[in-house]
Amino acid sequence: MALLEITDMSVAYGRIEALHGVSLTVEQGELVTLIGANGAGKTTTMRAVSGLRAPSRGSIVFDGKDITRMKPHLRVLEGIIQAPEGRGVFPGMTVTENLEMGCYARTFESKAQHDETLDHVFELFPRLAERRDQVGGTMSGGEQQMLAIGRALMARPRLLLLDEPSMGLAPMIIAQIFRIVSEINAQGTTVLLVEQNAQQALSRSHRAYVLETGNVVRSGPGRELLADPAVKDAYLGVA
Amino acid sequence: MSLLLHGGQLYADGVIDFDLGRLADNFWALTVDGLTYGAIYALVAVGYTLVYGVLRLINFAHSEIFMLGMFGQYAMLMLLGFYPSGNAFDKGVLLTVVYLCLAMIGGMVVSGGAAVGLERLAYAPLRKRGAPSLVFLITAIGASFILQEFVHFVLPKLTGGELGGVNAQQPIRLVVPTTQFTIFGADVTNVDLVIIVAALALAFVTDRFINATKFGRGIRAVAQDPVTATLMGVSRERIIMLTFLIGGVLAGAAAMLYTLRVPSGIIFSGGFILGIKAFSAAVLGGIGNLRGALLGGLLLGVMELYGQAVFGTEWRDVVAFVLLILVLMFRPTGILGESLGRARA
Numbered sequence: 223m224a225l226l227e228i229t230d231m232s233v234a235y236g237r238i239e240a241l242h243g244v245s246l247t248v249e250q251g252e253l254v255t256l257i258g259a260n261g262a263g264k265t266t267t268m269r270a271v272s273g274l275r276a277p278s279r280g281s282i283v284f285d286g287k288d289i290t291r292m293k294p295h296l297r298v299l300e301g302i303i304q305a306p307e308g309r310g311v312f313p314g315m316t317v318t319e320n321l322e323m324g325c326y327a328r329t330f331e332s333k334a335q336h337d338e339t340l341d342h343v344f345e346l347f348p349r350l351a352e353r354r355d356q357v358g359g360t361m362s363g364g365e366q367q368m369l370a371i372g373r374a375l376m377a378r379p380r381l382l383l384l385d386e387p388s389m390g391l392a393p394m395i396i397a398q399i400f401r402i403v404s405e406i407n408a409q410g411t412t413v414l415l416v417e418q419n420a421q422q423a424l425s426r427s428h429r430a431y432v433l434e435t436g437n438v439v440r441s442g443p444g445r446e447l448l449a450d451p452a453v454k455d456a457y458l459g460v461a
Numbered sequence: 462m463s464l465l466l467h468g469g470q471l472y473a474d475g476v477i478d479f480d481l482g483r484l485a486d487n488f489w490a491l492t493v494d495g496l497t498y499g500a501i502y503a504l505v506a507v508g509y510t511l512v513y514g515v516l517r518l519i520n521f522a523h524s525e526i527f528m529l530g531m532f533g534q535y536a537m538l539m540l541l542g543f544y545p546s547g548n549a550f551d552k553g554v555l556l557t558v559v560y561l562c563l564a565m566i567g568g569m570v571v572s573g574g575a576a577v578g579l580e581r582l583a584y585a586p587l588r589k590r591g592a593p594s595l596v597f598l599i600t601a602i603g604a605s606f607i608l609q610e611f612v613h614f615v616l617p618k619l620t621g622g623e624l625g626g627v628n629a630q631q632p633i634r635l636v637v638p639t640t641q642f643t644i645f646g647a648d649v650t651n652v653d654l655v656i657i658v659a660a661l662a663l664a665f666v667t668d669r670f671i672n673a674t675k676f677g678r679g680i681r682a683v684a685q686d687p688v689t690a691t692l693m694g695v696s697r698e699r700i701i702m703l704t705f706l707i708g709g710v711l712a713g714a715a716a717m718l719y720t721l722r723v724p725s726g727i728i729f730s731g732g733f734i735l736g737i738k739a740f741s742a743a744v745l746g747g748i749g750n751l752r753g754a755l756l757g758g759l760l761l762g763v764m765e766l767y768g769q770a771v772f773g774t775e776w777r778d779v780v781a782f783v784l785l786i787l788v789l790m791f792r793p794t795g796i797l798g799e800s801l802g803r804a805r806a
Contacts, residue, residue: 272692298694310689312682323682326675327694377694 223286225250225412226271226381231280233263233270240266242436243280248381248414253407255415255423255444257457258433264416265307267433268385271414272304273297284381298327301380305370305387307416313359317350320358320369324376343372346402364395371402381412388419400426420457424448432457484770489647491766497653497722499762500660504715505739506746506754507667508576508708514684514749515697515704517594521601522579524736525608526709530572530716531727532612532624537567538633539623545631557635561655561717564635568713576709577702579604585698612729625729632724656718663714664755667707671751680704684749734778738765741785747798756797761785 224247233241241263248254256264269275271282273294281290289297303324312320321343330336344351347368353361358369367387374382384403388396400422407413417423424430427444432453440447447453484491505527512520541563543550552560583604587597616625624630638650671677682690683700691697719735720727738761746757761781768780788795 274688274691293696294691295694295696298692303694304692306689306692310686310692312685312689314685315678315681319678322675322678323690323693323695326679326682373693 224248224283225252225285226414227283228267228271229281229283231267231270231277231282233266233275234278235266235275239278240436241270241277244433244436244438245280246431246438246441248412251407251410251412252429253404253413253415253427255417255427255430256433257417257420257423257430257447257453259456260418261435262433263436264433265385266436268304268307268383268414268416271297271383272302295327298377301377302383303374303377303379303381304383304385305367305374307385307389309363309366309370311358311361311366311369311373313357315358316355317358317361317369318354321350321373321376324373325378328377339376339378343375346375346405347372364391364399367391367395367399368402371399371406375406375411379411381414382406383414383416385416386418387415388417388422396422418457420453421448424453478773479771481771484767487647487770489645491770492763493644493647493649493653495763495766496759497656497762498766499742499759500657500664501715501719501722501758502735502739502742502762503755503758504660504663504711504718505736506743506758507664507751508712509740509743510746510748510751510754511671511680511704511708513743515680515687515701516584516597518584518597519601519740520579520705520708521598521736521740522583522604522608523576523708523712524732524739525605526572526576526579526732527712527716527719527736527739528612528729528732529575529608530568530709530713531720531731532616532630533571533713534564534568534717534720535630535633535727536571536624537564538635540567543633543635545633549634549637552635560635561721565659565714565717568717569710570713572713572716573706573709575608576705576712579608580702580705585701609729609733616729627729629725629728629731632720632727634724636721652721655721659714659718663711667711668751668755670707676700676703738778738781741781744795745785745788747795750795750798753795753797757795760796 226248228244228246230243230245231241232239232243244263244267256267258264266275270277273292277290281288283289284300284302289300312323321340325336349365350368350372353365358366361369371384371387387399387403391399396419403413403415404426415423415427424444424447429442430444430447431438432440432447440450440453508523508526509520512518541560583600584597587600612625613627636652638652640648640650641654642649671680679695679700680703682693682695683697687697739758742757742761743754745761746753746755761784764784765777765781769777772780
């Protein structure tokens with residue numbers, strides 16, 4: 223059974239429907255990418271999975287449990303956490319405080335487990351350890367993205383949602399972020415990734431879905447889509 | 462020089478007297494007095510600033526939450542067996558402190574409960590429907606009238622005329638202001654001490670709660686980025702209730718302290734001006750900013766007494782509001798808050 227199973231989901235903003243019956247699945251341990259142009263509905267899908275937007279039709283099942291109508295903060299308790307588009311770093315909080323927000327809803331079994339999780343995040347992002355007392359709003363875009371991902375990891379999620387982690391970052395930083403995402407996935411965290419940077423994302427994901435104006439138009443293993451002429455044409459900028 | 466210091470008139474017919482000498486002569490006495498008023502403004506201002514931080518709403522009914530606190534502490538004293546009398550009850554220092562604490566708890570419970578009730582009954586349904594912010598503002602003003610008129614007309618019927626009604630409550634005095642020591646020739650009374658010590662303690666606890674606890678972090682998270690806060694598993698609704706609760710509890714404590722200062726101020730309309738001043742204090746310090754509210758309160762309390770000394774008693778409120786207007790003209794974000802939710806709440 224899939225960890226996340228979205229079936230025939232439609233989401234509307236007022237009268238305008240942004241998703242028209244999207245179905246997708248994420249298996250335990252997978253890294254799945256959602257690619258598509260601006261306005262294709264990628265972020266809307268993420269918002270629906272996190273519970274910020276209620277679907278007008280269809281269902282979201284997480285680990286066998288129907289969460290379609292579950293409140294967003296309760297989904298975090300189920301193990302779904304998101305590093306949102308634009309990073310959403312709390313600007314007035316320090317790095318440490320931001321990280322603590324990641325485990326706001328979670329109760330660790332012990333202080334040791336909490337510290338272990340924090341150490342793990344600092345291991346993945348040594349930069350955050352160096353800057354633990356810096357205020358979030360004063361950090362660079364790349365650092366903020368690391369903070370957003372690290373913060374999500376503090377929840378020890380079962381499903382990590384990453385919405386455009388490469389947005390607005392320099393190529394070198396993007397490569398670094400993608401490496402770390404792969405590493406997080408390799409360590410056992412299931413990841414659903416939304417990206418416009420299709421090349422990097424597809425080459426690293428097990429499977430991918432292509433969204434176009436609110437519909438899934440293609441899906442398959444990442445490398446297969448990477449070789450697909452239509453995908454190449456539309457998203458990779460090479461003929 | 463002495464002409465300037467003692468007696469001057471802005472208008473030839475003497476409409477405004479100003480006398481810097483009165484300020485110079487009583488500087489320290491005015492400062493002590495101003496700090497006690499300021500400490501009360503500061504505690505009430507926290508309620509405005511925190512609610513503004515998480516909801517971007519000016520809760521104009523907060524002045525009535527304060528007013529209910531005055532009745533709450535009064536009711537508590539009556540439950541404890543006190544009654545209005547011309548003289549102060551003399552219970553000894555220790556027992557008096559205990560009774561004052563109990564009265565304060567009475568105020569806190571009533572104000573805190575009223576604030577949460579107001580949130581649930583008036584604001585939460587509007588949020589559910591996604592009402593525009595103007596609707597919230599009008600609701601706040603409406604709630605303010607409802608609470609006033611409740612105390613004016615309904616409360617006396619519920620209590621057999623013991624509480625509420627058109628007149629102020631007869632004071633119940635537990636403390637007679639007596640000078641304990643002097644600073645630079647200014648008398649410091651036991652009332653001054655109680656107010657300042659209690660307000661400082663409450664301000665400190667609140668500051669620690671907001672800046673160094675998990676729930677405080679939750680409040681700041683909602684103030685800084687409500688959507689991301691939700692994604693981190695923060696229940697916005699619970700945080701909003703908590704925020705109203707903190708604001709209400711502090712207003713209730715402030716209400717009890719205020720009645721020590723102004724024993725005859727317990728009346729249905731007694732929260733209005735004080736509430737506006739506390740709101741001014743919050744804006745002065747930078748609305749949305751906790752420390753700003755505390756600083757703004759103290760500053761406003763002191764400045765309005767200085768102004769009162771210079772221009773005359775009847776100008777006190779004018780001084781407070783002119784100060785607010787001046788700050789808004791030259792530093793619209795207030796003294797500390799450069800940007801609403803972004804500064805440390």
